Amino acid sequence: MLAAAENLSDIPNRIHQPVMSVEVRDLLCERRPLRIIDATVGTGGHAAVLLQNSPSASCLLGLDRDPHALETAQARLIQFGARARLNNADFADLDVEARKAGFDQVDAILADLGMSTFALDDPNRGFSFRYDGPLDMRMDPSEPVRAYDLVNETGERELAHIIYEYGEERASRRIARAIVSARSRAPIATTGELRTLLERVLGPHRGGVHPATRTFQALRISVNHELQSLQRFLEKAPGLLAKGGRICVLAYHSLEDRPAKERFRELGREPDFTLLTRKAMRPSPAETADNPRSRSARLRSLERNL
Numbered sequence: 001m002l003a004a005a006e007n008l009s010d011i012p013n014r015i016h017q018p019v020m021s022v023e024v025r026d027l028l029c030e031r032r033p034l035r036i037i038d039a040t041v042g043t044g045g046h047a048a049v050l051l052q053n054s055p056s057a058s059c060l061l062g063l064d065r066d067p068h069a070l071e072t073a074q075a076r077l078i079q080f081g082a083r084a085r086l087n088n089a090d091f092a093d094l095d096v097e098a099r100k101a102g103f104d105q106v107d108a109i110l111a112d113l114g115m116s117t118f119a120l121d122d123p124n125r126g127f128s129f130r131y132d133g134p135l136d137m138r139m140d141p142s143e144p145v146r147a148y149d150l151v152n153e154t155g156e157r158e159l160a161h162i163i164y165e166y167g168e169e170r171a172s173r174r175i176a177r178a179i180v181s182a183r184s185r186a187p188i189a190t191t192g193e194l195r196t197l198l199e200r201v202l203g204p205h206r207g208g209v210h211p212a213t214r215t216f217q218a219l220r221i222s223v224n225h226e227l228q229s230l231q232r233f234l235e236k237a238p239g240l241l242a243k244g245g246r247i248c249v250l251a252y253h254s255l256e257d258r259p260a261k262e263r264f265r266e267l268g269r270e271p272d273f274t275l276l277t278r279k280a281m282r283p284s285p286a287e288t289a290d291n292p293r294s295r296s297a298r299l300r301s302l303e304r305n306l
């Protein structure tokens, strides 16, 4: 269990608005789950919804790699007492964490992928090109490699590969060349410096997607081994479901949606599982108007048959 957050007064500003929470609630709470894992508890928005809408005997294990998010989640979930247990862990180790919490099998699993607004909007974490801050991007600050290390120490070909594979950026080679040239004069130390370089290489922002978006996404995915963790999570999570148990995955870009789509489709062809979402569910127009960051969300769900 984590120590209580020291200063709770700023919590409302740090809270992330849970995406598609009605759809997630309807899918995961329909069968009145008793054992729930929120694999990306973040600041606890979905977890609170799940606990409010499941039997009072239910218990939720919330995991997150980000200890700062967990402090906020803990303050938010304190109202549920011992029903909410939080742990600082990578969801790639879901099976180990579930066992440690005494869950052999579970009735509901949620993975709401990507970043919380709370981390994204903190300039000191270095996730966003919208704020100037150190080039960090680690979800777990105890991890050894920062975006700074990747940008300043990775060879040009490898850098281009990362930007292409994880950012789907067609100008990856030009960007890598410009980074290597710039860092030969002085290290690229801040999100602002990298943003300026990207605007120089790709041209200024003229509406639509900002030119820094894909490269920042690529660096973040690489720093946090996001796709490798997701792959391990998707291999393990369905096997933890009890009969009638359900899993939901919320993804925000195609690189994280594709593995979930493929894994659920493959399992849906087996007699033990039913695919609950042939096509991904999308947020309602009302939700995207209220919370523009929800607009790219795709929700997929799978059930273990009774």
Ligand SMILES: C[S@@+](CC[C@H](N)C(=O)[O-])C[C@H]1O[C@@H](n2cnc3c(N)ncnc32)[C@H](O)[C@@H]1O
Residues within 6 Å of the ligand: 016, 017, 018, 019, 039, 040, 041, 042, 043, 044, 045, 046, 047, 063, 064, 065, 066, 069, 089, 090, 091, 092, 112, 113, 114, 115, 116, 117, 139, 229, 230
């Ligand atoms: C979109 S946010 C979740 C928000 C949460 N559903 C809520 O309502 O507050 C995604 C969270 O997943 C966490 N995360 C990302 N990859 C992770 C991983 N491999 N293991 C554990 N947590 C991870 C991030 O630190 C972030 O807090």
